[in-house]
Amino acid sequence: MSEFSSFLKTQSDIHAVNAIAAFLSLTVLPQPDSKPVDLVVHAGNAILETAHAACKAALDANCPLVFSGGIGHSTMLLVERVRAENLLPEENLENRSESEIFGALASQVWNFPKEKLILETRSTNCGENAVFTKSLLSELEQKARTIILFQDPTMQLRTFVTFQKVWQDASCKAVFYSYPTFVPRLQTQDGITIYAADLPFGLWSPERFLSLIMGEIPRLRDDENGYGPLGRGFIPHVDIPAEIESAYQHVYGLLNNHGKTKGRILT
Structure with a gap:
């Protein structure tokens, strides 16, 4: 596995990555006077801590x-x-969907009651997570009005706005909250760039993490190539602050000029 230090050389590089990651890890939590949460939805990913938190x-x-x-x-x-x-x-892993694997972990390892588990096993992307979950809940006659969403932190913002868009025509209007479990952050220790010490174990490889956060910004843009209304129409308009666009361009330049990642990590 490559080290972050082979891509990121300065504190400015690390600051830019951390800014993008924090922006994507949207946190919107219920307030003390909010209505009780009546459903939790976890969208499939490879980070066990998100499912455990859900x-x-x-x-x-x-x-x-x-x-x-x-x-x-x-x-x-x-x-x-x-x-x-x-x-x-x-037998719980071979040819199993992500939801089936997490369901087995929930009931067999984390002591979650099996009768309160709902498994949506078809979705393969963020949009399908929202569409197929909504459809399955309708089939089961489950009417959720207050929902907390859990996802890979790098995809938390897009998941939140996608569910909001898909649910906007639902007969049962829902309020969504967003909980990424943790916010990815890099730090330098003994001259090596690593994940911050307080983050969970077993996170993404450096290449995968950088690929994920760099892939999200173009998707969130509201232009002809993005997922917003002016593009593919998968999500509502999302405001991307100028400082995040600047951080994206900074990291894009680093990776686009790196022989190991050019043409691969930026897709």
């Missing part, structure tokens, strides 16, 4: 928990992480 939130709220995720680009990474920690027997 279980805790659903237990605290005494509400159902939806795991949404079929077999996609994160599935094998999830399987590798579960295998590495020896958390589940192989």
